[in-house]
Amino acid sequence: MRRGRYGNPLAAIQCALNDEGIPTYGTRTMAYAYVRSHRSRSIMCAPLIKQGELTGLLYLENSRISGTFTLARLRILEVLASQAAISLENAKLDRNIKSEHERRAAAERHLRDTQGKLDRAANLMALSELVAFIVHEVSQHR
Known part of the structure; x- marks a missing residue:
């Protein structure tokens, strides 16, 4: 996993919990209140980091069993988080490409509509010049 500017996953999570310019669900106090109110017994989270920038967090909790999340499971979650960050970035790029295509x-x-209008205007201009020429010729021969 690429550590980037946050150094390690816990620093990234701490940064998110401190609300340092990163959208979160609230302050650290609110996070603790959530854990207490939901009686979470095991919690594991890993940062979604793309090119050294924190783009989100994967958060897992278990309210039934404590000690569910081991270091080995954290390593697996870090691999999944890395892939998730890439997938989210690819989805965003795909959305941007589709938007640009639609634009x-x-x-x-x-x-094409404007070109059609210009073509019709050119045809009318040629027709009016022809009519003007015919009117001129008819008036000259009287």
């Missing part, structure tokens, strides 16, 4: 398709439709 370009709309611009292309607008361009």
